[in-house]
Amino acid sequence: MNLLKLSSVVALSATTLLGGATVLADSTDDLKGQVRDVKTDATIQFVPGDGETVVIPPVDENDPDKEVVIPPIPGPDGNYGPLTITYASAFNFGSHEISNVKTHYPLIAEEYELKNNPGVMRPYVSFVQVSDTTGKNEGWNLNVELSEFEADADNAVNKTIAGAQIEFHNSFLKYPGDESQRPTIEMDDVKAVLAPNASMNLINAEVGKGAGVTDIVWGNQDAIDAQNPADGDVLNHAVQLHIPAASAVDATTYSATLDWSLVAGPRDVQ
Numbered sequence: 001m002n003l004l005k006l007s008s009v010v011a012l013s014a015t016t017l018l019g020g021a022t023v024l025a026d027s028t029d030d031l032k033g034q035v036r037d038v039k040t041d042a043t044i045q046f047v048p049g050d051g052e053t054v055v056i057p058p059v060d061e062n063d064p065d066k067e068v069v070i071p072p073i074p075g076p077d078g079n080y081g082p083l084t085i086t087y088a089s090a091f092n093f094g095s096h097e098i099s100n101v102k103t104h105y106p107l108i109a110e111e112y113e114l115k116n117n118p119g120v121m122r123p124y125v126s127f128v129q130v131s132d133t134t135g136k137n138e139g140w141n142l143n144v145e146l147s148e149f150e151a152d153a154d155n156a157v158n159k160t161i162a163g164a165q166i167e168f169h170n171s172f173l174k175y176p177g178d179e180s181q182r183p184t185i186e187m188d189d190v191k192a193v194l195a196p197n198a199s200m201n202l203i204n205a206e207v208g209k210g211a212g213v214t215d216i217v218w219g220n221q222d223a224i225d226a227q228n229p230a231d232g233d234v235l236n237h238a239v240q241l242h243i244p245a246a247s248a249v250d251a252t253t254y255s256a257t258l259d260w261s262l263v264a265g266p267r268d269v270q
Contacts, residue, residue, distance in 0.1 A: 011097040049133030055087045058127050058174045060214040068112035068122050076135035085142075086213075088260045089126035091166070093241045094233055095130040098249060104167070107239040109224050123227070123234035125219030127174075128260055130203070132211050139207045141186075142216070145199040145259040150267040153252040160196075161254055163244040172237055173203065173216040183210040186267070193242075196256065204267045 037060050051070045060066040072086045080086065109123035122231040132141055149161040171192065173185045183205035218238040227234045243249075246251050 019161045024108045028201050029035075037166040046135055049131075049134050049160050050080070050082055053080040053084065053086050053131060055129055056213050057124075058129070059125060059221045064116055064246075065114075066122070067115045068124055069115050070215060072110050080131075081263065083140060083264055084130070085260055085262050086129045086131045088128045088258070089218075091126070091239060091241075091258065098251065100245060102245040103243050105241045105243070106235040106237045107241075109219070109234045109236040123224050123229070123236075125217050125221050125224065126236055126239055127200070127215045127217040130210070130214045130262060132205070132214075135211075138207050138264060140202065140210055141205065141263050141265070141267040142203040142264070143199050143201050143261045145261065146196050147257040147259070148196040149254040151250055151252050151254055153250065156250040156252055158248050158250050159245060161214055161249055164247065164254075165242045165254075166194045166258075167240045167242055168194070168218055168238065169240070170218070170220075172217055174217055175210075175262045177212045179210045181211055181215050181239065185216065187216075199261075201202065207265045 053074075055070040055072045057068050057070060062067075070087055072080065073079060073088060075084065089110055090107045092110075094108050096103075096105060107126065110126060111123050114122055115122045128142065128144075130140065132140060146166060149164045151159050168187065169191055171185060171187055171189045173183065175182045184205050185259040187203035188206050192200065203210075203214060205214070219236040220238065224234060224236060
């Protein structure tokens with residue numbers, strides 16, 4: 001009798017253990033393939049930019065050995081604002097002998113200091129850079145107006161250069177943002193002629209376009225780099241001053257002003 005009872009206890013215990021193992025296996029199988037989804041938030045807030053402005057070089061920006069440092073041009077009050085022209089090139093057409101024939105004078109390339117090699121200057125393309133950090137995406141348009149070339153000497157007989165014009169050749173737009181937000185170049189990208197007291201549309205950014213940095217560029221950097229400064233002025237043939245043969249000039253310096261104008265909102269095409 002005692003043996004029977006012991007056998008029963010052992011059998012019962014074995015059944016209990018096996019049953020427990022079976023229950024565990026069934027529970028694991030039921031969880032297979034189940035996933036619990038938990039969602040959390042990640043946020044960031046943007047406000048219109050109104051701080052320090054940095055000019056981003058339009059060429060060789062990915063080559064640290066060739067990158068130049070270009071100082072921005074502040075606004076009249078010393079500030080930049082979220083929609084601004086951060087830089088516009090000045091045009092120096094050099095010093096030349098007076099000629100009685102029609103002449104085109106190419107631009108002397110501007111020079112900037114290399115970022116990683118202070119004191120070493122690099123001749124560079126000419127450009128105008130627009131920065132839109134408003135966050136409104138309302139568009140903008142860029143224009144330029146040229147004044148007369150006026151003699152610096154008060155006693156000059158020929159006060160202005162009659163018929164003088166600035167020619168822009170092979171203009172191109174540089175926009176590193178998404179292609180769908182790319183502004184439109186308005187000026188003729190093959191040859192555009194700007195006469196004194198006349199204005200020209202350069203770039204137009206429709207609503208939803210032109211956010212970030214946009215450049216209009218004149219010049220081939222490879223062609224500029226290929227010139228040896230020891231041979232004379234490094235020239236940028238993409239910008240030229242045209243003076244007709246009939247224009248009489250004095251032996252003095254003539255200066256004009258390029259008025260680069262940035263307007264909020266796209267250009268109103270009539």
